[in-house]
Amino acid sequence: MSLETLHQDLDQAEQAALASVEQAGDSAAMDRLRPEVMGKKSPIRQLMKMLGGLSADERPEAGRVINEAQARVEAAFAAKDAAMKEAALNQRLETERIDVTLPGAFPLPLGALHPLTQTLNEIVRIFTAMGYDTATGPEVETEHYNFDALNFAPNHPARDSHDSFYLPGGGLLRTHTSPVQIRYMQNHKPPIQIIAPGRTFRVDDVDATHSPVFHQVEGLLVDENVSLAHLNGTLTAFARAMFGSDLATRFRASYFPFVEPGAEMDVQCWECGGKGTGCRVCKSSGWVEILGAGLVHPNVLKSVGLDPQKVSGFAFGMGVERIAMLRYGISSIRNFYENDVRFLRQFA
Numbered sequence: 617m618s619l620e621t622l623h624q625d626l627d628q629a630e631q632a633a634l635a636s637v638e639q640a641g642d643s644a645a646m647d648r649l650r651p652e653v654m655g656k657k658s659p660i661r662q663l664m665k666m667l668g669g670l671s672a673d674e675r676p677e678a679g680r681v682i683n684e685a686q687a688r689v690e691a692a693f694a695a696k697d698a699a700m701k702e703a704a705l706n707q708r709l710e711t712e713r714i715d716v717t718l719p720g721a722f723p724l725p726l727g728a729l730h731p732l733t734q735t736l737n738e739i740v741r742i743f744t745a746m747g748y749d750t751a752t753g754p755e756v757e758t759e760h761y762n763f764d765a766l767n768f769a770p771n772h773p774a775r776d777s778h779d780s781f782y783l784p785g786g787g788l789l790r791t792h793t794s795p796v797q798i799r800y801m802q803n804h805k806p807p808i809q810i811i812a813p814g815r816t817f818r819v820d821d822v823d824a825t826h827s828p829v830f831h832q833v834e835g836l837l838v839d840e841n842v843s844l845a846h847l848n849g850t851l852t853a854f855a856r857a858m859f860g861s862d863l864a865t866r867f868r869a870s871y872f873p874f875v876e877p878g879a880e881m882d883v884q885c886w887e888c889g890g891k892g893t894g895c896r897v898c899k900s901s902g903w904v905e906i907l908g909a910g911l912v913h914p915n916v917l918k919s920v921g922l923d924p925q926k927v928s929g930f931a932f933g934m935g936v937e938r939i940a941m942l943r944y945g946i947s948s949i950r951n952f953y954e955n956d957v958r959f960l961r962q963f964a
């Protein structure tokens with residue numbers, strides 16, 4: 617074994633390894649090649665075994681050239697490997713590119729607010745603009761908050777289980793949002809100016825104008841020297857904002873336990889302009905009833921510890937379903953709860 621033979625064998629092994637690297641066409645071929653050119657058993661490293669046949673003077677030089685040849689092959693392999701990975705990445709970036717400006721494949725229809733929600737939002741918007749805060753309360757109430765504190769007589773028919781949903785453990789589903797007035801007055805001192813929107817419950821068979829679940833908005837204002845004139849001005853402003861700016865309003869005396877005097881408010885029919893002849897909306901009367909109202913009964917003020925000699929207030933309440941039916945010309949309350957998209961879509 618001579619140094620010259622080693623050089624020839626080494627040169628041959630290096631050329632063969634470099635050729636293999638050169639020829640590897642894909643990453644799978646590179647993976648197969650890796651142990652052969654890079655590992656301990658690569659043909660170049662195997663030449664180390666021949667060092668024993670050389671003289672002591674020749675061995676360091678021979679070891680150095682073997683290591684240098686191996687390093688060149690490994691550098692060529694690493695360069696090729698990196699180039700192939702970069703090419704593969706570029707190809708993926710090209711083929712998987714997403715054009716975010718293209719329209720979606722399955723455009724989803726836009727949802728819209730339910731007509732009751734739209735109506736409620738509009739009512740809240742109008743009163744908020746007049747300075748009212750929104751208050752809420754529980755839907756499961758006690759008889760105290762739902763009836764007693766609101767001046768309902770012990771034998772009032774609304775207390776009957778044929779009219780109200782009583783719960784097995786006591787209490788009932790609130791029949792109006794008026795309990796919120798009591799709860800609010802217990803925790804706030806006048807001046808008070810709130811509206812209380814929410815769900816209410818009464819035992820009713822479903823027909824064109826009745827549903828066991830419906831929505832109310834109540835209003836309450838308590839301060840010094842509050843009069844019917846304030847009530848009139850407030851509700852007239854509301855009716856005009858809701859139904860039309862040039863419509864007249866009128867009050868008719870009525871009875872609710874928690875107000876004195878009590879009234880129902882009519883607004884001039886927006887459909888026929890108050891003429892009434894053959895009009896479906898106002899049933900030819902020229903007027904449409906929209907809400908109940910009155911001055912807060914002294915007993916209600918007393919029930920929360922207020923002195924009726926010092927403060928007074930007005931309250932009003934309206935059904936959101938009724939307002940929505942009037943506003944949109946809807947003839948049956950059932951439409952609101954059946955979730956028929958053909959109906960709901962008209963309000964989108």
Ligand SMILES: [Zn+2]
Pocket residue numbers: 885886887888889890891892895896897898899900901902903
């Ligand atoms: Zn009319």
